[in-house]
């Protein structure tokens with residue numbers, strides 16, 4: 001053995017002897033467990049796979065703390081044993097060399113070997129199932145159930161019900177994963193200490209640009225030209241008179257198809273805007289198209305074009321229109337129109353639209369409170385105003401009561417302060433008219449961002465009873481597949 005190693009071994013001998021105590025051995029278990037788990041989690045972490053704050057806590061805080069704790073208690077055990085043996089006078093005067101005849105050395109090596117092996121086996125299983133679970137929608141939606149409940153419930157009823165939350169909220173790649181972990185870790189603390197804001201404020205400013213997430217599955221070049229949308233409305237009168245709006249939405253696409261997507265997200269087009277933090281009040285919009293060389297600055301009334309720095313501002317992307325793509329919350333009238341068109345609430349019940357909306361808009365202290373009072377009050381209403389309904393259509397009244405509770409439960413979350421209209425949907429006139437018709441060309445004041453009625457859609461019928469166009473298309477059933 002070279003001289004230096006021999007002196008190192010001489011120096012180590014007392015520690016090897018003293019480390020054979022239960023406290024230090026627990027420390028060894030901690031250190032090996034933390035190291036092995038960390039090695040397992042690292043690739044998951046680098047691949048950007050796990051999508052929840054708890055992995056962040058585990059990787060950034062849990063494992064390093066365990067490791068450090070191990071590192072602290074190993075020498076602590078050694079010190080305690082050394083002191084005790086010195087006090088009792090049984091501290092050995094010399095120590096056996098570190099070879100396989102040395103019992104303490106053998107035991108220590110064996111112990112480290114066995115704990116590592118055990119950790120490799122158990123840790124592998126744990127990490128595998130843990131990561132799968134934590135990536136799941138159940139985890140995102142239910143583990144922090146109060147916080148995420150509004151979005152989770154709305155999500156289950158959306159066209160994205162089979163797209164995992166992490167697909168939009170984190171997307172592929174490591175760097176956004178790291179960012180989301182850092183904010184996720186903070187969010188877990190906010191949840192534990194109950195300091196998270198209610199409702200969760202929008203817009204989410206650190207959300208990954210939507211084009212990197214949405215375009216995993218939808219990309220503008222693939223969009224269709226037009227889409228038929230039928231929107232039923234039931235009036236607040238006795239017979240709940242049905243009228244329909246029929247629109248041909250000019251979806252458009254990226255490859256020179258124009259239309260809605262062509263105008264905002266096709267290759268070459270960049271729209272930047274400056275607004276208030278809520279993104280509701282636009283100050284200016286700068287439109288550039290590298291294919292045509294067109295560059296136009298639009299400003300809100302009163303905004304001086306010279307004060308605008310067009311290199312700043314947010315680049316418009318999918319979520320400036322699709323801000324609630326997966327968790328859309330509806331207003332009572334619209335939610336009832338849908339339920340009535342689907343037959344969940346029978347339009348044959350007199351005044352059910354008017355009464356239903358009124359019941360939905362009342363104040364309830366909790367969802368349980370609503371679930372109890374809404375059906376009771378609906379029955380009481382018919383009992384007092386129109387008893388024949390209760391005798392002839394009792395089942396329909398009960399079914400309507402249940403459906404109203406379901407509508408309430410999908411849209412109002414008293415615990416999170418989510419009320420009717422807390423999260424407005426920008427895929428609407430209000431959303432489009434933040435810019436269209438509101439801002440004008442900075443050099444030609446009377447030229448506004450256009451707003452003529454057939455630009456975004458062709459109106460095939462408006463407020464129409466039995467629209468002729470639906471007869472021609474043989475689509476007269478309001479619950480038909482393309483109904484909104």
Ligand code: HEC
Pocket residue numbers: 137140141147148151152155160163164165166167168169200201202203204205207210319322323324325326327423
């Ligand atoms: C199709 C993509 C998509 C999916 C899937 C998705 N989200 Fe979202 N989510 C978004 C976008 C985009 C926003 C940003 C809204 C904004 O900034 O105005 C958002 C916003 C949120 C917000 C902020 C409050 C709000 O309602 O706007 C929460 C909380 C949230 N999502 C939770 C979830 C949970 C939990 C899931 C899974 C159960 C999920 N999301 C699934 C795209 C998605």
Ligand code: HEC
Pocket residue numbers: 159160163164167168210213214215216217218318319322325
């Ligand atoms: C992992 C794949 C995936 C991602 C990511 C994704 N979507 Fe979707 N999206 C789907 C699927 C699947 C559907 C349902 C298609 C259908 O119903 O035909 C859908 C449907 C839609 C629809 C049509 C809804 C309707 O009314 O029919 C819109 C709009 C939409 N997505 C927007 C977005 C936006 C915006 C994002 C990004 C924030 C996004 N999606 C991210 C898979 C995805």
Ligand code: HEC
Pocket residue numbers: 210211214215218219220223224227229249251260261264265316317318319320321322427
């Ligand atoms: C200027 C607003 C706006 C922007 C920006 C926008 N969309 Fe849309 N999108 C719409 C409107 C409006 C519709 C039609 C909705 C309807 O039919 O009611 C639509 C429809 C869709 C549909 C359904 C298409 C179909 O054929 O049914 C998908 C998917 C979609 N958008 C995805 C995206 C994605 C992904 C992006 C970003 C690359 C994006 N949108 C950007 C306004 C927008």
Ligand code: HEC
Pocket residue numbers: 250259260263264271273282285286287296298316320321426427428431432433434435436449450455456
């Ligand atoms: C942030 C501002 C902004 C918002 C929000 C916005 N747009 Fe636009 N949109 C523009 C600008 C700027 C143009 C280009 C106008 C021009 O060049 O004259 C445009 C152009 C269009 C065009 C093409 C007009 C034409 O003459 O060919 C359509 C269609 C359109 N938008 C639909 C929509 C719809 C639908 C929505 C809402 C879902 C919407 N836009 C929301 C800024 C916006």
Ligand code: HEC
Pocket residue numbers: 229231245247427428429432433436450451452453454455456457459462484
């Ligand atoms: C900048 C684009 C844009 C312009 C301009 C526009 N709309 Fe719309 N319109 C929309 C969008 C987006 C929707 C929502 C479609 C949906 O809910 O799927 C809509 C929906 C509607 C609806 C159905 C509303 C409902 O809830 O039943 C009617 C009716 C309508 N528009 C009429 C008009 C009329 C009339 C004009 C002219 C004054 C007009 N629109 C101009 C984008 C536009």
